[in-house]
Amino acid sequence: MTRKTLKTTLLSQALLFALAAPAAFAQDTAPDGSADAAPDPRQLDTVVVQGEIAYRNRTQDIEPVLSYDLEYFQRFEPTTVGDMVKRVPGAAFVGSDVMEYDGVQLRGLAGGYTQVLINGKKVPGAGDDRSFWIDRIPAEMVDRIEVLRSNSANRSGDAVAGAINIILRDAYEFDGGYLRLGATRWDDGEVNPSFGAVASGEALGGRILGGINVQDRYRGKLKRSDRFSDPSMEELVSWEDQEEIKDGRDYSGNVSWTADVGDSGRLSIDGFYVKTDRDVTEMSYEEEYDDGEVITADVPGFSTVDQKNWGIGAEYRFDMAGGTTALDFDYAKFEDSSVETEEAHAYVDGEWDESEAERLDIDASDTETSFKVAHKRWLGGTEMEFGVDYRAKEREIDHAYYEFAAANEGDPVVYEPDTAVGSLIEETRIDPYLMFSGGVGVMAWEAGLRYERTDSDIESSQDGDLVRVSKDYAELLPSLHLKWDLTDADRISLSLARSVKRPDFNELIPALLDGEYGDNDYIGNPHLDPETANGLDLGYERRLGRRGVVGINLFYRDIDNLIELVNTGEPSDEMIGTWEDMVDDGEYATVEEAMAAEPANSWVFTSANVGDGKVYGLEFDVSTPLAAFGMENTGVFMNYAYVKSDVDDFMGGRRFNNQARSTFNVGFIQDLPTLDASFGLSYRKQGDAYERIVGEEVTISYGEDLEAFVEKRFGSSFSLRFTAANLLDASKDEVFHKFNTIEDQFARDYDEFELETEEAGPSYQLVMRWAF
Numbered sequence: 001m002t003r004k005t006l007k008t009t010l011l012s013q014a015l016l017f018a019l020a021a022p023a024a025f026a027q028d029t030a031p032d033g034s035a036d037a038a039p040d041p042r043q044l045d046t047v048v049v050q051g052e053i054a055y056r057n058r059t060q061d062i063e064p065v066l067s068y069d070l071e072y073f074q075r076f077e078p079t080t081v082g083d084m085v086k087r088v089p090g091a092a093f094v095g096s097d098v099m100e101y102d103g104v105q106l107r108g109l110a111g112g113y114t115q116v117l118i119n120g121k122k123v124p125g126a127g128d129d130r131s132f133w134i135d136r137i138p139a140e141m142v143d144r145i146e147v148l149r150s151n152s153a154n155r156s157g158d159a160v161a162g163a164i165n166i167i168l169r170d171a172y173e174f175d176g177g178y179l180r181l182g183a184t185r186w187d188d189g190e191v192n193p194s195f196g197a198v199a200s201g202e203a204l205g206g207r208i209l210g211g212i213n214v215q216d217r218y219r220g221k222l223k224r225s226d227r228f229s230d231p232s233m234e235e236l237v238s239w240e241d242q243e244e245i246k247d248g249r250d251y252s253g254n255v256s257w258t259a260d261v262g263d264s265g266r267l268s269i270d271g272f273y274v275k276t277d278r279d280v281t282e283m284s285y286e287e288e289y290d291d292g293e294v295i296t297a298d299v300p301g302f303s304t305v306d307q308k309n310w311g312i313g314a315e316y317r318f319d320m321a322g323g324t325t326a327l328d329f330d331y332a333k334f335e336d337s338s339v340e341t342e343e344a345h346a347y348v349d350g351e352w353d354e355s356e357a358e359r360l361d362i363d364a365s366d367t368e369t370s371f372k373v374a375h376k377r378w379l380g381g382t383e384m385e386f387g388v389d390y391r392a393k394e395r396e397i398d399h400a401y402y403e404f405a406a407a408n409e410g411d412p413v414v415y416e417p418d419t420a421v422g423s424l425i426e427e428t429r430i431d432p433y434l435m436f437s438g439g440v441g442v443m444a445w446e447a448g449l450r451y452e453r454t455d456s457d458i459e460s461s462q463d464g465d466l467v468r469v470s471k472d473y474a475e476l477l478p479s480l481h482l483k484w485d486l487t488d489a490d491r492i493s494l495s496l497a498r499s500v501k502r503p504d505f506n507e508l509i510p511a512l513l514d515g516e517y518g519d520n521d522y523i524g525n526p527h528l529d530p531e532t533a534n535g536l537d538l539g540y541e542r543r544l545g546r547r548g549v550v551g552i553n554l555f556y557r558d559i560d561n562l563i564e565l566v567n568t569g570e571p572s573d574e575m576i577g578t579w580e581d582m583v584d585d586g587e588y589a590t591v592e593e594a595m596a597a598e599p600a601n602s603w604v605f606t607s608a609n610v611g612d613g614k615v616y617g618l619e620f621d622v623s624t625p626l627a628a629f630g631m632e633n634t635g636v637f638m639n640y641a642y643v644k645s646d647v648d649d650f651m652g653g654r655r656f657n658n659q660a661r662s663t664f665n666v667g668f669i670q671d672l673p674t675l676d677a678s679f680g681l682s683y684r685k686q687g688d689a690y691e692r693i694v695g696e697e698v699t700i701s702y703g704e705d706l707e708a709f710v711e712k713r714f715g716s717s718f719s720l721r722f723t724a725a726n727l728l729d730a731s732k733d734e735v736f737h738k739f740n741t742i743e744d745q746f747a748r749d750y751d752e753f754e755l756e757t758e759e760a761g762p763s764y765q766l767v768m769r770w771a772f
Contacts, residue, residue: 053635082135090641092660108659115159124366150495153448171209187761192216206259238288248278264319323377355406518695519602548624617643661687703730
């Protein structure tokens with residue numbers, strides 16, 4: 001049997017089980033006769049030796065929430081939160097390198113539309129679009145992952161596509177400890193170790209949990225680019241082979257301490273720390289054909305990445321005035337000190353022509369300080385919650401650019417300053433909210449109102465020129481959630497909520513970037529308003545027996561004040577330089593005459609609030625054992641999301657940029673109780689995505705991802721697990737349509753048509769876990 005035939009057979013069987021299971025389990029109920037029996041308290045040793053297959057949780061939340069315990073993912077030994085989230089419905093990763101999962105995109109929308117929370121709280125991240133790279137958090141720190149499909153008034157409203165809530169392990173809910181030792185072998189023969197330890201118990205008058213994790217992170221990949229004069233591919237103008245190696249180490253830890261205070265109070269303190277040290281080495285060889293000449297180039301590149309994420313929080317809850325009051329304080333920080341360098345040594349027909357180099361130094365700091373006070377109380381049969389969130393954000397980034405050009409072959413690289421761009425963005429928010437919830441019979445409801453006011457100060461400096469701008473705005477965000485339990489097993493939910501997306505940081509900075517889009521320049525706009533969205537989610541969910549669940553959800557987002565690129569009407573630096581050269585060459589006496597003779601064809605672009613957009617689609621998921629088929633020890637899971645969108649840009653209608661058309665996951669786990677063993681397969685496919693900006697249009701495709709595991713358990717405290725990832729050697733494939741000017745883009749007058757592919761090969765991991 002060929003690999004393709006075997007894959008097709010396994011996937012078709014798993015898909016058949018997943019689709020057949022809902023009807024087969026319609027008659028089952030929980031052991032106590034209810035639809036949602038309370039789970040037993042979990043122990044840390046269940047992460048080491050799982051007594052049964054884990055499935056998606058069915059939560060009691062009125063708002064639409066999907067919840068997945070760590071054990072749901074653990075059999076496949078994820079190393080990061082990204083490895084976990086890639087398996088949940090609707091989670092896409094467009095732009096990530098092959099086999100990497102950093103910037104998550106719910107509903108296929110760009111990372112800035114998806115809110116990432118840690119323990120329900122916002123944290124700063126590396127992304128200029130306000131996104132948080134979830135591959136920075138190791139899986140070992142996590143208790144569960146929640147997908148919050150709609151907004152509630154007691155949460156920050158900047159989650160147009162939804163939110164990923166990463167719940168770290170809590171001292172109050174866990175007991176015991178374990179050690180984890182692992183090693184991963186990559187396709188090129190590199191072997192990397194990993195270590196983790198978690199322990200929890202009574203201490204300091206309460207309970208404490210601590211965990212540490214050290215992972216060697218490695219990824220080697222090969223990239224090939226072929227560039228043509230146009231899509232006919234009749235004329236090859238250049239090609240490039242590149243080898244890239246990312247080699248580093250991540251250090252992380254988390255701590256949680258909880259204690260009861262007095263008769264009704266509970267104090268909790270938690271913190272986390274993640275440090276990423278990484279070297280990125282690139283070696284490229286390029287060959288270009290120009291008027292009968294062959295131009296070759298060696299292009300070595302080297303980058304160092306030093307990033308830190310950390311945060312600490314304290315929460316105190318106590319009874320007061322006939323209700324419960326909560327005080328929350330949190331401080332989180334992201335730091336980045338990275339250097340990127342690239343050299344190019346070019347030869348014409350074998351003779352040295354030139355050597356150039358560029359370097360970029362990045363120094364970034366992003367901090368968020370927040371305080372929240374909230375009070376809950378019952379008013380008759382209705383629960384009322386009101387409170388206020390205070391949040392202060394400070395994001396400071398300095399980019400220093402350097403360049404080098406050799407006079408002779410072999411000259412040592414000595415960088416000279418080129419330009420420096422610095423920015424400081426300060427945002428202060430005060431967000432009061434009011435929320436009511438209750439139920440009548442089989443109906444439960446939640447209604448809330450949140451008012452978010454943002455005061456921002458933006459400071460930008462470029463080569464000594466300083467610009468300061470203040471911008472204030474406010475948004476009223478209502479939300480309504482309805483949950484209708486048709487039967488003990490069947491549930492319908494409806495959510496209506498308004499949400500907001502604040503501008504990307506780089507869209508706010510009024511610094512001029514030369515040649516950012518072909519020959520066109522770009523300058524940020526600090527006067528941008530946020531985008532807002534009215535959203536609808538309509539879902540149906542059915543319990544399948546004691547542990548299974550199936551659900552389908554329809555969603556719609558109507559987005560106003562959409563931020564898109566617009567032409568300022570100012571000519572680009574490239575165009576101004578052309579006119580000045582025409583005067584210097586004596587062709588014209590003045591720049592005005594040169595402008596009249598050769599009108600501008602490249603411009604300065606900026607971002608502006610223009611028009612609106614719509615996003616809609618459906619999400620389906622099922623996770624269940626196959627007891628109805630006499631296969632109680634077989635569990636299957638499948639989810640599928642299909643998304644569409646409509647937006648107008650400078651060329652007309654298109655989808656939202658980088659929106660994957662679909663995501664699909666399917667797999668199974670087979671437990672073998674008599675052998676104390678189990679095995680399983682998991683398959684993932686992400687749909688194509690398209691991006692159109694000034695001067696460039698790109699289609700991105702990812703190959704199929706197949707993973708497998710085999711596990712052997714020894715008693716109740718030891719397990720050995722072997723996993724294999726990327727068994728189909730998936731590739732990332734990109735098609736680029738490149739143009740120098742916007743007129744060329746309309747006329748389809750190509751500067752270059754490029755095909756690019758990258759591969760990383762399979763990887764294999766062996767992990768030992770020991771509980772104590």
